[in-house]
Amino acid sequence: MNMRNRLILAVLLATACGCQQAAPSSSNETAARVGKETITEQDVAARMALLSDEDREFAQTPIGRQNLLQIITREKLIALAAKDEELDQSDVYLSIMEDKRKQLEDIYREFAAQTLEQLWYNELKEKGDTAVTDEEINTYYKKYPYEMTVKQIIIDNAQTADQVLRALKASPKRWKELERQYSIAPEALRQLSFMPGEYLPDIEVIAANSPTGSVQGFFKTSQGFHIIMKTSDKRLSRKDAEPRIRQVLQDKKLDNVLDSLKNKYEVVIYEKSE
Secondary structure (H helix, E strand, O other): OOHHHHHHHHHHHHHHHHHOOOOOOOOOOEEEEEOOEEEEHHHHHHHHOOOOHHHHHHHOOHHHHHHHHHHHHHHHHHHHHHHHOOHHHOHHHHHHHHHHHHHHHHHHHHHHHHHHHHHHHHHHHHHOOOOOOHHHHHHHHHHOOEEEEEEEEEEOOHHHHHHHHHHHHHOHHHHHHHHHHHOOOOHHHHEEEEOOOOOOHHHHHHHHOOOOOOEEEEEEEOOEEEEEEEEEEEEOOHHHHHHHHHHHHHHHHHHHHHHHHHHHOOOOOOOOOO
């Protein structure tokens, strides 16, 4: 409820306040009545909980409370009128409610799955299965103290990838033109920086062993067919590298746990033939 609506309701309420009784304090007491339906203090409190902080503060004032009750009773009036006309039995209403029921069931299932997954992660962390030591970070940093930046074109079929690669080998300056025309990569993957362990292993190896500015490709991964060009690399300080290395090593340990689960529970992925 924005400020304009509050002011309008406040004016309307001022003309009607003479017929309103003092608000009861008990959560089970009646705050208002519409026909045979009662609105309790508990109903009002539940509605307040849905308001923004600013609107809730206003609703806790005498005039704001009455505004809120006016809104709630208005909605009850509309609901009663709609039921009298049997709109709640109409095909349109039932269809909308069925769609919403399914939507809420999907939301509940997704929330349940995410909650269970988070609890599993928390337990894994508490057991120390993904813990990373300073010694492990030091060892990794000594081996991989650098970050690479590459730009890449990802194409969805080998034939086109081969044609684009040939064109870029002949004229690297056509990169932006061919990227715009053929790449299926999202913007975030068209140019990216990573330490070893942060991106796809095959691309990391190629980038690490490629001279800056040379076109390399094409390489097939789960994302498609890649053509890459390393644009720069730099050494990172131990301080800057540490949180990234910790995350890389945690992810590797998590992958090891998941690999062991694959041995326990059969995993089969069926790919559709093209």
